[in-house]
Every structure is written in structure tokens, then in C-alpha cells.
Amino acid sequence: MSTKKPIIHCDALVVHCMDYRLQKYLQPWITVRFGYDNFDIISLAGSVHDYEMVLKYVQLAVRIHGIDTVCLINHEDCRAYGREGNLQTPQTRFAETPQNKITALFPDLKVETFYLHLDGTFESIS
DSSP, rough: OOOOOHHOHHHHHHHEEEGGHHHHHHHHHHHHHOOOEEEEEEETTTSSSSHHHHHHHHHHHHHHHHSSSEEEEEEEEEEEGGGGSTTOTTTTTHHHHHHHEEEEEOOSSSEEEEETTTTTTTTEOO
């Protein structure tokens, strides 16, 4: 990877699901965690379900914004996972593959994973 410093810097890339039910919880939480203008945000169906796509965004955010942290958020009752996206089978295992690949490719990045319950509770799974 290139060692050039990006012209613009932000601290984090946040990846979460596009599910409308989450927005009222996500935006305030992200702002408290990273500030009003200190993060890139990607909203994909299933969040990290398509981890190859997530990796493309991580590479881009590293290259153009010099991010330090990747924050991956899965959630309860995610329909992108079908029947598996419910509270009885938390999606912690779905965050493992992207987290491991990101860490392998970018060992200097901090990778955080969270599970968002539909009541707005964030559970750290990293």
C-alpha cells in the first residue's frame, strides 16, 4: 500500500446496514463517538455481509482520508442475512471475516465491531 499521506484526514470509516429502523440510533451514536465531521460512512444492505465491498471502501478511505479506525456495525433482525439475522443468532461471526481481513491488510488500523439491538443498545463484539 502507498505510504503517501492523504491531503484530507478523518479518523474513521463507519460501516452499517441501510435499514431505516436504525437511523435514529446510528447518527447520534456515531456523532458522539467520532464528532460531527470526522468520519466517512458507508450504508450497505447487511453491513458487512458483502465483505469484499467493505474491503474496497476501507482501501479507499485509507488512501484518500488516512483513517485510523474502521467501525463495523451489524444489527438485530437484519433481513439481508435471512433467517440468520435475528437475536437468537447474533451476527458476531459475520464481523469476524471482514475484521480479520482488514487487520491482515491494514495492521495499523483499529477495527471495532458492534451489534446494534433494535432498542438502540450498542453491544461491543470486538
